[in-house]
Amino acid sequence: MALIRFTEQPRFMNPWAEFERIRQGLDVLSRNMLSDGRVTMPATVFPPLNIYETKDELILKAELPGVKVEDLDISLEGDTLTIQGQRKPTEENEKTSYHRREIEAGSFSRALTLPIKVDPDKISAKLADGILTITLQKADEIKPRHIKISTE
């Protein structure tokens, strides 16, 4: 956000100009926030995750291009889910010379505490087209339950 110092502004100006500037600033702010209704939080640990909650499931998604199924390990301990694995370099050949190297190889490990209780027996994970999808079933006790109301 650009900072505007008061001294940089001409002395005698339209008294409403400042309000107009604030209004425009708020417009930009609300447009950014509402462009698709979400705000992206930058991740600090690889891989960045998107987590969704539906009626009876918790869905985790991560983009892991170049990671093979055999190099990926997912485990659940209590309510801590750990995703770890490694990515191998795209080419291992001494004869090749690199022009650009932006895809890093290495290992990663991310542990997160699940926000809700899940059924540890009903977890499925899928890796397709470089996207990992972990589907966790909510534990029965926290699933929404319908309560019937009887009339006398």
Place this chain on the structure above:
Amino acid sequence: MSEKELQVQEKQMVTQEGETTKPDKYFIPAVDIFEDDEKVTVVAEMPGVKNTGVDVALEDDVLTIRGERMPEKIDGRVLLQEYESGSYLRRFTVAETIDQDKIHAVMRDGLLRVELPKAAPAKPRKIKVEAA
């Protein structure tokens, strides 16, 4: 651990000349480019793009790689969003003479691999120098 720990690379949006009519988001895929005697290989990170969504074109020495994908959509509440999903687009100027007919592209595990075989004259040739 002796191995390198992977760091989060934030996705960069494409700043295109000319706006698109669709409100799709385009990101710049991270790439590896390497070369050996026979070919130039471009590997691009395009998670979520299927085989059918890839478009590779070489025109006037400009290689365009484009990966179209459907935006991630799940009915439900978003608890955490750390990455945005969208299509990918990147262009390179290719210096070598490329045999256009033999360009080969394959999509695997979210990585696009384009192999650009060098045209015959660009291949290094040993020239013997004879003593006079």
